[in-house]
Amino acid sequence: MLVNEEFEGQNRGEATMDSGKSDTICVDHRKDEELEGFIDLWKLMFGFMYSLGLRWAVELGIPDIIAKGGPESMLSAEEIAGFLPSPSPNIDFLSRTLSFLATRGIFSQTLQPNSPIKYGLTPISKWLINDTDNGGAKAGTFAPFLLLHTHEAVISPWYRLGESILSGSGFPFELVHGKLLFSLAESNPELGRLFNEAMGTYSKILVKDILAAYGDEFRKLEFRSLVDVGGGNGSIISVISRSFPNIKCCNFDLPEVISEAPSCAGVQHIAGDMFVSVPNADAIFMKGILHDWGDEECKKILKNCHQALSKQGKLIMVEMVLAEAGQSKSSWSEEIGGIRDMIMLSHQRGKERREEEWRKLLQSSGFNHYNIISLPSEPLQMSIIEAFPAHVED
Template sequence: METVFSKMCSPAALKGQAIEGNPEELDELLGQVEIWHYMTSFTDSVALKVAVELLIADIIDHHGQPMSLQKIVENIADAPKPEVSFLYRVMRVLVRRKIFSAHQTDSGDTLYGLTRASKWLLHDTKMTLSPMLLLENHPIHINPAHYISQCIREGTDNGTAFFKCHGHEQFDLTGLNPEYNKLFNEGMVCTARVTSKAVISGYRDGFNKIQSLVDVGGGIGGSLSEIVRAYPHIKGINFDLPHVVATAPKYDGITHVGGDMFESIPKADAIYMKWILHDWSDQHCIKILKNCRKAIPEKTGKVIIVDHVLQPEGNNGLFDEVGYAFDMMLLAHNAGGRERTEQDWKRLFEATGFARYNIIKIKALQSIIEAFPI
C-alpha cells in the first residue's frame, strides 16, 4: 500500500518541488529524507497520545460540529492555565496526518473536526483504540525497546529486553504492578471488542455447532462475552492466570477459571485464542497447542486462533506495516514472541498433531486460523 511518505518521495513529487540534480544526487537526498522521516516518526504517536489524554476527539464529538482551538481549550478538564500555542502545534501535526480535519471560516478562524481516524480515539464508545494507544505509549511498555540491541549482542538467556529494563518479565509485572495490570487489561479489552466484532461478522457459521468454548488467555473476558452474546447457546469458559481472572466482571453464560495454559486447559468443544500465541516462542506454542489438542474432542474439536498472519516481504496489504511493527514490539516484550507467516503456522500445527488448518481473513489486524485434529 503506497503511503503518504512514499508519494512525497516519488519522482513526480520531486519534480513538482523543483528539486533537480543528477540521479546520484537525488538518490543521496532521498536517502537523507528517509532517515530523517523514520528517525522522527515517533512524534506522530506522541501527538496521538496528547490528543487522547486531553480528550480532544471527545470534546469535538460532544460539541457536535467542528470547533475553534480556543473553544477546545475551554473544554479541557483540569486545565487551570492551558498553553494554547502548544495545542496548536500538536493539532497541526494531527491535521497533517489526517487524524483531525481543519478548515478556515470567513472570519479567519480555523475549525477542527473529526475524521474517520479520530473517531477511533473517542473514550465514550465501545469501538475505540484509545486504551491500546495509551498502553503502547506508556514508559513501562515502550522503554524495553531500548534494550533490543543489548539482546542481539548477549542473547536472552538472562531475560528479555523487558526483563533487562524492568527486572521482571512482562506477564510477571502485570501481577506485581496494579497500575500496569489495569492499563494492560484495558488495552486488551478495547482490542478484543474491535477484533470480536470482525470475528463474529467474518466467522458467522464457525460457532454454530459449538456448545462449549474456552477462551485461553481471555483476560477479563471481553472477547468471550461478545461471542457468547452473539451465540447465547455457547457455554463460555474464560481461562487465564488467577490474578487476571480475579479482576474479571461477571458475564451471563461465562465461568472464569484461573490456571496455567502450560500445564493444562479446561476441556471444551473448541478452544479460542486471540492474540496469545504471538507472545510466545515456538517451543512455548507447541506446549500450548498440545494442551489444546488434549482438551478438545478428537473427531469434532477445533482450535480457533485469532492472530496476525505475517505476509512475505514485498506484499502491500492493509495491515502489513502494522504486522511488522508488532513483530518489533514482540522482540522487546516476550521470550521468543513473534508474528508468524503461514509457513510458520503450518510448522507449528505439524509439530502438535493438527492434521489440517484453514486461514480466514477478516476486517481486522488479525486473521482467523482454524486447526483441526483430523
C-alpha cells in the same frame, strides 16, 4: 540538479538556442533521491513526536471534546481549552501542537479570514473517541491501545534493542524491567488495568469480523462447550455467548485476571494456568495468545489444548499469518506485519509467524489438519486458524 558542461556559468534551468543548434539540460535524479531520502530520514527521526503527541491528545480528551459537537464539529484552541481540566491552559502551546498533529492528518484544521484556526476530527482521530457517558471505552476505540503502547514502561525497552542483538542476553523488555510485559502488568496495578482495557477494546473491534467470518461454525457448537483460553476479562467469549446462547461458554485465564473479570450471563469464569492444563471442551478458542510466546512455550500450550479437546473437537485460533516475503497483498499490510513482529520482540518472547511456521507448530503438537480463514476487513490482518487433532479427519 546538475547541468552539462556547455551550460556552466548559466542560470539553472536556462538554455540557449542559436541557428541550427539546441542544447538540453541533463538532470541528475540522484540528487532528487538524496533529497527525498533526507526528508524521509528527518520524518523518521522525529516520528516519536506524532505518537507521543497522540498520547497527549488522548490524555487530555481532545478527540472527545471535539466529538461532543457532532461529526462535523470544528473548534478553536480557545474553545477546546475551555473543556480542559485547568483554569489557565496555554492556548498558544495547544494551538501549535494541534496544528503540528494536523500536518500528519491526525486532526483537520481550517482558517477563515479574521478568525482563529479551528480543528476537527479525521479518520485517524475518530478511532480515539471514548464513550465516557457509558462508563468506559466504547467498542471501536483504539485509545487504550494507544496509551498502552506509548506508556513509558513499554517504550523504554527499545533503548536496549541493540544490546539484545549483540549479546543475545535476553529480550529488551526483560533487560529493562527484569520481567516480561505480562508479569510487569501483574505487579503494576495501573499498567495492568491499562493492559486489560487495551486488550478488551481491541477484542471488541475484532469480534465483529470473527463472527462475520466464522458465525456458521460457531452455530454448529450449540449445546456443546467452548473455552476461551487466555480470554482476559471475557470480552470476546461474552459476545459469542450472546450471539449463540446455547453454547456452553467458559472464560479461562490467570487467577488475578479472572478476579477482575465482570460477570456475564452464559459465561463461566475459570482460573488456571494454560501452561499447566486447560479445561476440557469440545472447542478451544484462543485470540492472539501464541504470538506472545516462543516455539517451545507454544508447543506446551498446544499440547495442553490437544489433551483437553473432546474426540471430535477443534482448536480455533485468531492470529496473524505473515505473507511470504514479497507476497503481501499491499505494502501497508506488510508494514503492519513487521510492526506486530517487532512488538513481540520488544515486549514478549514471541513472534509473528508465516504459514509454514504455524504448520510445524501444529503438527508437532498433535494437530495434523488445519484451515486458514482470513479476516479481510480486519485492520490488523488477522486470520482464523482452525486446527484438528490427529484423530479427527478434516
